[in-house]
Amino acid sequence: MDFFAGSLISGLQLGSIYALIAIGYSIVYGILRLINFAHGDLLMVATYGAWILIARGLSLPFAVIGSVLITVAFGLVIERAAYRPLRDAGEEATLITSLAVSIFLQNLFLMVFTPKNRAFALPGFFSEKLVLGGAGSITITNMSIVIFVVTGGLIAAVSLIIKKTRLGIAMRACAENSTAAKLMGVNLNAVVVFAFVVGSALAAVAGVLYSGQYVSFNPSMGFMIGIKAFAAAVIGGIGSFAGAAAGGVLLGVLEILFACYLPEGAGVYQTAFVFLVLIVVLLFKPNGLFGAAEGRRS
Numbered sequence: 372m373d374f375f376a377g378s379l380i381s382g383l384q385l386g387s388i389y390a391l392i393a394i395g396y397s398i399v400y401g402i403l404r405l406i407n408f409a410h411g412d413l414l415m416v417a418t419y420g421a422w423i424l425i426a427r428g429l430s431l432p433f434a435v436i437g438s439v440l441i442t443v444a445f446g447l448v449i450e451r452a453a454y455r456p457l458r459d460a461g462e463e464a465t466l467i468t469s470l471a472v473s474i475f476l477q478n479l480f481l482m483v484f485t486p487k488n489r490a491f492a493l494p495g496f497f498s499e500k501l502v503l504g505g506a507g508s509i510t511i512t513n514m515s516i517v518i519f520v521v522t523g524g525l526i527a528a529v530s531l532i533i534k535k536t537r538l539g540i541a542m543r544a545c546a547e548n549s550t551a552a553k554l555m556g557v558n559l560n561a562v563v564v565f566a567f568v569v570g571s572a573l574a575a576v577a578g579v580l581y582s583g584q585y586v587s588f589n590p591s592m593g594f595m596i597g598i599k600a601f602a603a604a605v606i607g608g609i610g611s612f613a614g615a616a617a618g619g620v621l622l623g624v625l626e627i628l629f630a631c632y633l634p635e636g637a638g639v640y641q642t643a644f645v646f647l648v649l650i651v652v653l654l655f656k657p658n659g660l661f662g663a664a665e666g667r668r669s
Contacts, residue, residue: 373509374631376509377509377510378627378628378631378632379624379627379628380509380511380515381627381631382623382624382625382626382627382628383519383620383623383624384515384518384519384584384623385623385624385626385627386603386619386620386621386622386623386624387518387519387522387523387580387619387620387623388518388522388577388580388581388584388596388600388619388623389596389599389600389603389618389619389620389622389623390522390526390603390615390616390617390618390619390620390623391522391525391526391573391574391576391577391580391619392410392411392414392573392574392577392596392597392600392603392619393600393601393603393604393607393615393616393618393619394526394529394570394573394604394612394615394616394619395410395569395570395571395573395574396410396570396600396601396604396609396615397604397607397609397610397611397612397614397615398542398566398569398570398612399563399566399567399570400604400609400610401542401545401546401609401610401611402542402545402546402549402562402563402566403454403458403465403563403566404462405454405462405465405466405469406465406466406469406601407454407469407570408466408469408470408472408473408597408598408601409449409469409470409472409473409476410570410574410597410600410601411473411574411593411594411595411596411597411598411600411601412472412473412476412477412593412594412597413442413445413446413571413574413575413578413593414574414575414577414578414581414592414593414596414597415476415477415480415578415588415590415591415592415593416441416442416445416476416480416575416578416593417438417439417441417442417574417575417576417577417578417579418438418491418578418579418581418582418588418592419480419484419588419590420437420438420441420442420575421434421435421437421438421491421578421579421582422489422491422582422588424437424438431493431494435576435579438575438578438579439572439575439576441575442571442572442574442575442578443567443568443571443572443575445476445571446567446568446570446571446574447564447567447568447571449472449567450563450564450567453468453469453471453472454468454469455560455563473594473597476593477590477591477593477594478590480590481590481591484590486589486590486591487589488587488588488589489587489588489589490586490587491582491583491586491587491588492586493514493583496513497512497513497514497517497583498512498513498514499512499513500512500513501513501516514583514584515584517580517583518580518584521576521580522580525573525576526616529569529573529612530612532569533612538561538562538565541557541558541561541562542562542565542566544557545557545559545562546610578593581596595642599622599626599642599645600619602622602645602646602648602649603615603618603619603621603622603623604618604619605618605649605652605653605659606618606621606622606648606649606652606659606660607619607621607659607660607661608658608659608660608661609659611659611661613661614659614660614661617660617661618659618660618661621660622645622648625644625648626641626644626645629641629644630644
């Protein structure tokens with residue numbers, strides 16, 4: 372039971388990070404029907420941003436804030452330069468463009484920073500352990516607690532923004548029917564910019580949390596994490612805020628439990644298991660576990 376509880380905590384950590392990234396995918400997809408495969412690479416951009424700022428002497432909180440601002444700037448440039456000109460060109464064109472942007476970002480950072488794995492060192496406080504239930508029982512690190520608190524707080528904050536603010540209501544209107552929303556006076560460009568700001572900020576925080584938990588990072592780190600988070604968004608129901616969050620947590624837990632209970636050496640199939648879960652869910656629930664059937668474009 373102690374081993375299971377420890378594995379569950381690890382799964383919830385990873386799932387929380389997937390949830391933050393998946394929400395960004397889902398928000399943008401809900402409005403534009405755009406699968407932004409460059410979204411995972413923003414996680415990598417944020418990690419390098421925080422790492423550089425810490426190396427320049429900034430304290431961790433200011434470095435995180437700075438990396439969020441850097442990542443949001445990257446997200447807005449991508450939206451303005453790559454996606455907005457192709458908004459009426461069809462989903463195939465924007466899909467291919469998002470893959471091109473992802474490859475461009477990876478290679479840009481490979482040229483600037485080389486493929487070398489780098490350490491993301493945090494203060495010793497984050498690696499300190501808290502024992503739950505007495506000696507020999509479950510242990511949880513301060514980093515795990517930070518991941519849970521930050522993820523929960525951000526999900527609650529974004530949910531509140533979407534439900535209660537004018538921009539949030541406009542986002543929901545555009546997700547429901549963008550043509551009708553524009554006819555009612557909603558500024559679609561402003562809504563899309565806001566969606567990219569929120570999604571990029573969540574990806575930035577996820578990047579710092581992921582690198583802080585797993586210590587190392589490199590220019591290629593964001594692609595596979597982003598693909599898994601996209602799978603989580605699809606499993607939960609892409610376009611659904613709650614579905615993306617739930618899908619991220621579920622996929623993270625299943626992935627870690629699968630890896631922990633496999634025979635030794637079989638952990639190489641961990642990634643394959645993620646996509647097996649995706650296939651099984653889509654066979655029985657084509658719109659995801661929490662997604663609603665759409666009458667519009669698929």
